[in-house]
Amino acid sequence: MIKLKIVLEHSYYPNYFAIEDIIATQEKAPCKFLVNIPKLGKLNAASEEDDLKAGTSLELPVWLVQQLASGRQPLVTIDLPKSYKPAYREILKADATAVDLHKFGLYFYELGCHIAQFDNQGDVREILVHTFTTRFKQLMDLADNIGLDPSAIDKLDMLERKLFKDGNLARNLLNNWLNNSIIPMGAATMVVNHRKRKRINVE
Amino acid sequence: MLGEKAYSLVKELEDRQCEILPYNTDLVTEIATEIVHLYDQNHQDVRLEDSRTPGTSTNLMPTVRMRHAAIQRNQRCLLAYHYNRLRLLRQMRWEFGSILPTELKENLSAAENGWFNKYSTILGKYMRSIGENGGLNLAVDLKPPKALFIEVRCLVDYGKLELNDGTNVLLKKNSQHFLPRSECEELIRRGILQHIAN
Amino acid sequence: MDDISSEDILLEEDESEMMHLTPAQLVDRMQETWINEIRAPEILPYKYEYVECLLEHINSMEENIETLQTASLVKVVHQLEIDRFRYIIASYLRTRLEKIELHVFHILKEEDTRIEKNELPYLSDGELQFAQEYKNSIEQHFQSVLSFWPGMPPDDWKNNPVVPNLDSFVFLKSKENVEGVIIDDSDENDIVDLKEGSQVILSYSKIADLLKNDKVSLL
Amino acid sequence: MNPDDIEFIAENELVQVISNFNSPVIALIKGNVGPFRAGLTTHVPLWLAVNLRQRRQCKIVPPSWMNVDDLEECKTREKNLRIFTKMPSDHYIEVAKLLLDCSSDDIPQADEIRTIIKDIWDIRMAKIRNSVNSLIKNSSSFAALDNLTMFEINSMMPLVPACLSQIMRLKKPPRGLNTQSQFPSSILINTTNTTNSL
Numbered sequence: 001m002i003k004l005k006i007v008l009e010h011s012y013y014p015n016y017f018a019i020e021d022i023i024a025t026q027e028k029a030p031c032k033f034l035v036n037i038p039k040l041g042k043l044n045a046a047s048e049e050d051d052l053k054a055g056t057s058l059e060l061p062v063w064l065v066q067q068l069a070s071g072r073q074p075l076v077t078i079d080l081p082k083s084y085k086p087a088y089r090e091i092l093k094a095d096a097t098a099v100d101l102h103k104f105g106l107y108f109y110e111l112g113c114h115i116a117q118f119d120n121q122g123d124v125r126e127i128l129v130h131t132f133t134t135r136f137k138q139l140m141d142l143a144d145n146i147g148l149d150p151s152a153i154d155k156l157d158m159l160e161r162k163l164f165k166d167g168n169l170a171r172n173l174l175n176n177w178l179n180n181s182i183i184p185m186g187a188a189t190m191v192v193n194h195r196k197r198k199r200i201n202v203e
Numbered sequence: 204m205l206g207e208k209a210y211s212l213v214k215e216l217e218d219r220q221c222e223i224l225p226y227n228t229d230l231v232t233e234i235a236t237e238i239v240h241l242y243d244q245n246h247q248d249v250r251l252e253d254s255r256t257p258g259t260s261t262n263l264m265p266t267v268r269m270r271h272a273a274i275q276r277n278q279r280c281l282l283a284y285h286y287n288r289l290r291l292l293r294q295m296r297w298e299f300g301s302i303l304p305t306e307l308k309e310n311l312s313a314a315e316n317g318w319f320n321k322y323s324t325i326l327g328k329y330m331r332s333i334g335e336n337g338g339l340n341l342a343v344d345l346k347p348p349k350a351l352f353i354e355v356r357c358l359v360d361y362g363k364l365e366l367n368d369g370t371n372v373l374l375k376k377n378s379q380h381f382l383p384r385s386e387c388e389e390l391i392r393r394g395i396l397q398h399i400a401n
Numbered sequence: 402m403d404d405i406s407s408e409d410i411l412l413e414e415d416e417s418e419m420m421h422l423t424p425a426q427l428v429d430r431m432q433e434t435w436i437n438e439i440r441a442p443e444i445l446p447y448k449y450e451y452v453e454c455l456l457e458h459i460n461s462m463e464e465n466i467e468t469l470q471t472a473s474l475v476k477v478v479h480q481l482e483i484d485r486f487r488y489i490i491a492s493y494l495r496t497r498l499e500k501i502e503l504h505v506f507h508i509l510k511e512e513d514t515r516i517e518k519n520e521l522p523y524l525s526d527g528e529l530q531f532a533q534e535y536k537n538s539i540e541q542h543f544q545s546v547l548s549f550w551p552g553m554p555p556d557d558w559k560n561n562p563v564v565p566n567l568d569s570f571v572f573l574k575s576k577e578n579v580e581g582v583i584i585d586d587s588d589e590n591d592i593v594d595l596k597e598g599s600q601v602i603l604s605y606s607k608i609a610d611l612l613k614n615d616k617v618s619l620l
Numbered sequence: 621m622n623p624d625d626i627e628f629i630a631e632n633e634l635v636q637v638i639s640n641f642n643s644p645v646i647a648l649i650k651g652n653v654g655p656f657r658a659g660l661t662t663h664v665p666l667w668l669a670v671n672l673r674q675r676r677q678c679k680i681v682p683p684s685w686m687n688v689d690d691l692e693e694c695k696t697r698e699k700n701l702r703i704f705t706k707m708p709s710d711h712y713i714e715v716a717k718l719l720l721d722c723s724s725d726d727i728p729q730a731d732e733i734r735t736i737i738k739d740i741w742d743i744r745m746a747k748i749r750n751s752v753n754s755l756i757k758n759s760s761s762f763a764a765l766d767n768l769t770m771f772e773i774n775s776m777m778p779l780v781p782a783c784l785s786q787i788m789r790l791k792k793p794p795r796g797l798n799t800q801s802q803f804p805s806s807i808l809i810n811t812t813n814t815t816n817s818l
Contacts, residue, residue, distance in 0.1 A: 010442050010565070010566065010569055011566070011569065011778065011781070011782035011783075011785045011786060012782075012786070013565075013566035013569075013785075013789070015561065015562075015563040015564070016279065016282075016283070016557065016558050016561040016562075016563070017282065017283040017286040017287060017558075017563065018283070019213055019216050019217055019283060019287060022210070022213045022279065022280060022283055023210075023213065023214065023217060026210050035262075035265050036261070036262075036265070037265045037266050037269060038261045038262075038263055038265075038266050039244075039248075039263075039266050040266055040269060040270075043205075051261075061206070063206070063272075063276050064205065064206075064269070064272055064273070064276070067268075067269075067272035067275075068268070068269065068272065075265050075268065075269070109786075109790060112790075113789070113790065125790065125791065128790045129759060129787060129790050129791055132783075132786065132787060132790060133756055133757050133758075133759050133787065134757075136753065136756040136757070136783060137753050137757075139779075139783075140749065140752065140753065140779060143779055144749070159786065163779060163782055163783060163786070166778050166779070166782065167778060167779035167782070170777060170778055170779070173622055173623060174623050174775055176623075177622075177623035177624065177627070177717075178623075178717070180400075186391070186392075186398070187391065187392055187393065187394035187397075188297075188298035188299075188392045188393070188394075189221045189298070190221050190222065190294060190295055190298045190299070191298055191299065191392065191393055191394045192394065193221050193222050194222070194304065194306075194307060195394055197222070231546075235549040238549075238550070239549065239550075239551055242550075242551050242552070243551070246551075274555070275555055275557055278547075278554060278555060278557065278558075279557065279558070281546065281547075282543060282546065282547075282558050285542065285543065285546050286539070286543075289539065289542065293502065314542060314545045314546070315542075318538060318542050321538045322535075322538060325531055325534040325535060325538070326531075328530075328531070328534075329498070329527050329528070329530070329531040332526075332527035332530075333452075333456075333494065333527060334452075334453065334456040334457075334460075335453070335456070335457070335460075336456070336460050339456070339487075339490065339491060339494070340491075341491050341494055341495050341498070343491070344484070344487055344488045344491040344492070345491075346488075346624060347485075347488055347624050347625055347627070347628035348481070348484035348485055348487075348488055350671065350674070351477060351480055351481060351484070368471060385484065424649050424650060424651070425650050425651050428649065428650045432629070432632075436621075436629075439621060455649075458649045459649070462649060474641070474643065474677070475643070475646055477671075478646055478648070478653070478668060478671075479646070479648065481667065481668070481671060482648050482649060482650065483649075485628070485631075485667065486649065488628070566785060566789075568785060568788045568789070568792075569781065569785045570780075570781035570782075570784040570785050570788075571781060572765065572773050572776075572777075572781070584761050584762040585761050585762075591761075593762060599764065599766055600764070600765040600766055600768060600773070601762065601763065601764050601765060602762070602763050602765060602780070602781065602784070603761060603762045603763075604761060604784075604785075604788065620770055620773050620774075
């Protein structure tokens, strides 16, 4: 199938319209309110009051927490989501390759990048880099179809999956090239998809 | 919860780099309603704040700020949904050409249909501007050239194809032909011909 | 007012170079330009002179061989060569178009700055017009999407344009000896010398200028 | 770029052919080819050689390095040294594949050659994987790649540059915030240290 997108050649880099970034920032982080927020009590399911009271602890999406915690007058303080707390960091430091990162956090790296803003010690950033570099060998083996255990793909986080998918596609193209004389021209991706769907509808 | 609908709208696009789903008018309208609602509430509270004597009664600014964050989030999701659909439309223009299959067209909003045609027009204009001799079609020559002629099989009853040298070829389902590569590349991409590599 | 198009300026500037460029050199330059464009994360200055010159060669060759017999060896050989060059040009221009679309707001802003500073533009006239119309089409679409908005919608999306990641890593070959390339921003002493012909991988931002000055080429 | 793009670039390499037809010089845009005299050799670009061979209008003279003895020596050297040795051609793998696919009859011991080249490729790929692994492990911001061919470098794409770019992003303080980077740059490789060199 013909890929018309060259965009793929350049690795993921978040932007305002990036679906991945929007989905990643929907993940939740614990925070504690420093002031009363009148009228927005309904955000706290455990309470029936009209106002959200100072001192309340809630788990809110990162996009919201980020806004409320920054600026000159923060409304909340952020706590690290559990996957980035010391206990979990220790697990990753012990052996990051053994961890099912998908369960750890679907968007472990993306969320981590956002959270790292609020971690002055730099522990989050350090564990992100450590985890990524330690798990790279596994990722490369998967992409290169070496030591096939496809179930390992399920244990990748979303960023790793993306890298795996692009890397694996390229590796398969390369292997095809090495093994075949001519790679025939193919129909465009969307055309093929469209046709498949049509067939399903008919059946 | 704030911004939930907007989130599910964006979620629709996840892992859909190669297909366009029906435009979700209902959800888009609901999100617009949520935004207007938040906006109105903020408007009211800001007015109350303006008339409030400092130090008296409740400070509404934190509430306003929180709602504003939700407004921005809703807007981001809404625009991301539309933007990424335009990117898909762009890809469709390159893959299907300037005329879309009707079933796909039905999945677009009126504004999207308009955008598709607009994009087609400006792209065509650009291609015609290349060089001094009437332009260059960028929708062909997608792969490095190998041979001038290639073996193809026809996948549908397409009808007559007139070649640049004036000869006519009848493209019937399952018929095989030896054709100039440059003249059948587009038909291959559109799934009408299949390239048979030996 | 004198209306000098970007192409005129480029023509003047590169005329001397074009005069002594043989067709073989021209083809090599075009190929290098094409690969650089594919590999660079950002859009590079448009090489008007190579594209235009090569297209001209193609056109006159096509005219020359028109009268030859379709299946004659000479015609086939010429046609094969033409197809190769057409592919390079088409792929080059497609790559640029994709970058223009993806980074349109960013690219147009940079282009404005260049014009203000009297620097050479990066886009061809055709590309610039396309970019502006493409930008307008997106703005119009967004306007219609946001038409329900009470008052003025926030400008967040305009303040956060999609930008190329200049930190992207690239493979490159040095075309001459280059000294003192800084490879890490956090340590200015972290430098490396590139010998002519040496191949390295590093972050694009460190060599963008070298690339634009023709000291290195991407792989 | 796909492998066929790199192959396309490799097709510019010159090879010798023995034509079985006569033709005066053909003035291509890039330069003259021919004259062709039946039974005599002349240099042509690989793309032309392959095309003529497919039309049975020539035999191809294998490049001087394409023989069992030289390649065996090359393989032994590659195996014994930790660094990457210089290959006899900057496009050895593409040239070998193209010639072995279209004209194995013209090349003595074609099957052996195919096997040795595959072995050399495998040895070098294994080296690349090792170097890449330590490169990423140390999250380096620079590596030398001397003596790797374009096709071999391309085999690392997109994964290797993508992962390095991602590491850079994970390390970097978010835009707008002026916190110091926590990680000193680790340079795995400098040009004098060949054992670490990619």
